[in-house]
Amino acid sequence: MLLAPPPDWLLPVGRIYRPNSPAPIRTRTRTTRLCCRASLITNSDSFEVGRLIGSYGFMNITSFSGSPGTDNEYSSGDLGQLRVQDVGEGSVKIRLYDGRVTQGPLKGTPVVFKVYPGQRAGGIEADMMAANELNAHTSLQDSSDGICQNLVTLIGGFETRTGEQWLAFRSDGKYSAADYAKVMSERVSKSRAGGGQVWNKFEQEETIKRRRYFVTKLLQGTMRGLAYMHDRERLHQSLGPASVILNTIVEREAIYLVPRLRDLAFSVDIRYSNLEGRPGLLSEGLWRRASTAGAFTPMDKRAFGLADDIYAAGLFFAYLAFVPFCEEGTMDGLSLQRLLESTFQLDIGATREYCLADDGLLDAVKFLDLGDGAGWELLQAMLNPDFRKRPMAQTVLNHRFMTVGVL
CATH class of the missing domain: 1.10.510.10 (Transferase(Phosphotransferase) domain 1)
Structure with missing residues (x-):
């Protein structure tokens, strides 16, 4: 059964706004500040959150070296050629929940919540990743040609008082x-x-x-x-x-x-x-x-x-x-x-x-x-x-x- 989170537990993305504020979502990074379209749902009371359906992490490229058998100093003849990358597991862990929209014209629409940890758990990188994903989707969905069917659709999002960023995507496949x-x-x-x-x-x-x-x-x-x-x-x-x-x-x-x-x-x-x-x-x-x-x-x-x-x-x-x-x-x-x-x-x-x-x-x-x-x-x-x-x-x-x- 889907459980609606307590209203006082949640805030829309961007701490300066209250849950019932009509103001649009804003990212919190200074370098990529961008307003989302008003059509995105920013009121946490408009969602019900269901069960945890999975979690995953990201891989980080931590260093760079030359191709096997080469030096790390590159001559002009090497430019543009393959380089070996050392990859390690990143610190940001993402959780996924199912849920649905409970109010407005999209009422009943199933969603998947993608949850980024707050700064305390994930550091500044987690907030930057959430903001970047938010900005990317809103810019790609803001098109006179309509939304591309080969991209997932962002419906909205909110932030918990502990700083977690919850992005809600239409559920089009599991x-x-x-x-x-x-x-x-x-x-x-x-x-x-x-x-x-x-x-x-x-x-x-x-x-x-x-x-x-x-x-x-x-x-x-x-x-x-x-x-x-x-x-x-x-x-x-x-x-x-x-x-x-x-x-x-x-x-x-x-x-x-x-x-x-x-x-x-x-x-x-x-x-x-x-x-x-x-x-x-x-x-x-x-x-x-x-x-x-x-x-x-x-x-x-x-x-x-x-x-x-x-x-x-x-x-x-x-x-x-x-x-x-x-x-x-x-x-x-x-x-x-x-x-x-x-x-x-x-x-x-x-x-x-x-x-x-x-x-x-x-x-x-x-x-x-x-x-x-x-x-x-x-x-x-x-x-x-x-x-x-x-x-x-x-x-x-x-x-x-x-x-x-x-x-």
Whole structure:
């Protein structure tokens, strides 16, 4: 049962406003101060909070070094090439609750609350992340073209007296792309353990066709959301299997599938006016990588940022091309990234030859082989070590592989 929190326990985001104040939500960071649209619900009494449905943390890039076997001093010939990053777990822990709207025109609408800890528990970084996610969504939703269906929709938010920031998003799905891949890999394991490949060849072929269709639709929706963000001068900077929400993971329902991007806490505004001067705390790592790659001017920094998102999308593409088609435990995101980056130094052709020799990876290889190797071609473009040679999001959407899997 949903429980309405006591009215005196809650405040809307921004401590200067009372729960019943008609004033809009404001962020509390001086460098990214932005008013939200009046349509957002800022009254805590308009929500009911339900059960805890999960929690997760963020990964931080803590240092930077050269590619394996190289020095940390970069020559001009190294600019724009791959760099190794040391990644550690961040201190900010996010909680998720279900709930619903109880008042106004959206009454009855199911929501998911994303809860950022207050400064006491999460430090200034937690407040900055909440403010940044709030700003990102309000700017992307403030469009004459309407809200993109491939982004989660922010409905409103409030703040508790202990400083926790509660952002309310419309609930359009409870599964992530990571959940989908896990379920499908488990099914592959069960099918092969039961002799499915031998005795149900026709059924196996139909299953593979449905999986290819579903994964291609998932990739299309993800790239539409990313292209929408890039067209509006926003980077995602957290794209991965857990940051794409699905309204279904039933492959027979692929025609109704709508992937939606979430987790915009590290989103970066790349309007030229924001690329001059000191970077914000949350984007320091991005611009440090940009300068290492030789991107110093606002134009080059913008190009690097867009290419950085495409690289993350390329790793996500590789994840979806392998994990759902392989037995459980055969391949995971981290192992696949190490295989691509460290073992084969982003040589996708060599990666294919390696995978071709492993029977457990053959369905993934065949998927990427569609369209005379169109999948491998697209993957190589998105993971090009030189950021200047990576395609734009719309170019990825227009690539022939994005249609061959649904024909």
